[in-house]
Amino acid sequence: MQQNSALDREALWLADYAMHSRDSAGREHLEMPHPYRGPFQRDRDRIVHSSAYRRLAYKTQVFTGSKGDYHRTRLTHTLEVASIARTVGRTLRLNEDLIEALALLHDVGHPPFGHAGETVLDHCMHDYGGFSHNSHALRLVTTLETRYPNFPGLNLSREVLAGQQARSAKQFASQNRQSLLEIQVVDAADSIAYDSHDVDDSLELGLLDSEQLLKIPLWRDAADRVHRRYTALDDEQFRRAVIHQLIEILVSDLVETTRARLEAGQITTRQDVEECGYVLVDPSDEIAEQKLQLEDFLFEQVYRHPVVLAERSIAGEALEEMFQRFRSDPESMPAFFVCRLESDGVPRTVCDYLAGMTDRHALEEHRRHVSSSA
Numbered sequence: 358m359q360q361n362s363a364l365d366r367e368a369l370w371l372a373d374y375a376m377h378s379r380d381s382a383g384r385e386h387l388e389m390p391h392p393y394r395g396p397f398q399r400d401r402d403r404i405v406h407s408s409a410y411r412r413l414a415y416k417t418q419v420f421t422g423s424k425g426d427y428h429r430t431r432l433t434h435t436l437e438v439a440s441i442a443r444t445v446g447r448t449l450r451l452n453e454d455l456i457e458a459l460a461l462l463h464d465v466g467h468p469p470f471g472h473a474g475e476t477v478l479d480h481c482m483h484d485y486g487g488f489s490h491n492s493h494a495l496r497l498v499t500t501l502e503t504r505y506p507n508f509p510g511l512n513l514s515r516e517v518l519a520g521q522q523a524r525s526a527k528q529f530a531s532q533n534r535q536s537l538l539e540i541q542v543v544d545a546a547d548s549i550a551y552d553s554h555d556v557d558d559s560l561e562l563g564l565l566d567s568e569q570l571l572k573i574p575l576w577r578d579a580a581d582r583v584h585r586r587y588t589a590l591d592d593e594q595f596r597r598a599v600i601h602q603l604i605e606i607l608v609s610d611l612v613e614t615t616r617a618r619l620e621a622g623q624i625t626t627r628q629d630v631e632e633c634g635y636v637l638v639d640p641s642d643e644i645a646e647q648k649l650q651l652e653d654f655l656f657e658q659v660y661r662h663p664v665v666l667a668e669r670s671i672a673g674e675a676l677e678e679m680f681q682r683f684r685s686d687p688e689s690m691p692a693f694f695v696c697r698l699e700s701d702g703v704p705r706t707v708c709d710y711l712a713g714m715t716d717r718h719a720l721e722e723h724r725r726h727v728s729s730s731a
């Protein structure tokens with residue numbers, strides 16, 4: 358009865374091109390519908406209750422914990438993505454429950470130490486299938502999370518798995534059939550979130566100054582709008598107002614451009630979305646170009662900043678040493694992983710163990726198993 362009312366609400370509110378819960382292709386392991394939660398609400402809850410999700414609190418986004426407590430962690434990045442994606446999804450009358458599940462899932466496969474950790478694990482796994490955080494997220498939710506008695510993984514709906522699969526296969530540019538709009542929204546929101554919060558964090562940490570940023574048209578536009586609106590802000594208030602304005606510009610452009618594309622392409626159903634041959638949820642050409650300029654700037658000034666690079670190489674070295682250490686003595690891993698050695702082989706099991714660690718746990722384990730025995 359209550360499940361029906363949730364479905365009725367969707368029927369009333371969602372656009373025809375949205376993913377409706379009643380049309381879900383279901384789950385690999387058959388389950389009875391929940392009395393009052395729809396399938397994508399249930400997916401979201403399962404992700405929130407997973408240990409991989411909780412560990413995002415102690416995983417690096419760009420800056421490690423040694424830089425204080427202001428900057429984003431992988432968890433707060435994830436929440437910003439979910440927040441932006443839900444705003445866009447609601448405005449376009451898409452399925453917010455599905456969007457939230459996809460957003461909360463999108464980075465759970467990240468190893469400790471951000472992309473530095475990913476590069477090192479991929480290198481260590483070169484001869485054994487490599488490592489990518491996107492496919493590791495799928496491995497976590499289909500195999501490694503063991504929270505339910507009746508099945509391995511979280512038994513998420515096929516739509517949520519397809520969303521993560523699309524990220525993993527990086528299919529957006531080349532695939533013939535386009536992903537659901539909900540999946541496209543999360544991808545666009547991810548990029549808006551990191552562009553804006555990486556600028557904010559870098560300014561706070563003193564890796565950038567706002568004078569340098571004025572060369573970047575997107576920042577200058579946001580700064581001009583703040584100047585027109587406020588007259589007496591101190592530096593910190595100004596910076597935060599510009600960040601808010603930046604998000605506003607990017608989100609508004611995304612919504613307006615997507616709406617225009619839906620209209621121009623006469624997209625009214627999910628089939629239209631799949632078959633239209635291009636990504637619908639994308640910024641305008643002008644903003645896409647400006648975003649790229651900002652991203653190039655961040656790449657040069659922040660991601661390749663000597664302080665960031667030095668931390669990365671220390672973290673990467675620690676992870677590589679641990680990979681070799683556990684590979685030569687796999688029985689010293691926790692029992693859960695020792696039990697998997699036979700089915701998954703030593704390299705993949707060691708990789709799974711390391712990928713699940715938070716930054717601080719990885720450093721503790723490194724001290725315990727590597728530094729102390731050196």
Ligand code: MG
Nearest residue numbers: 434463464547
């Ligand atoms: Mg992300």
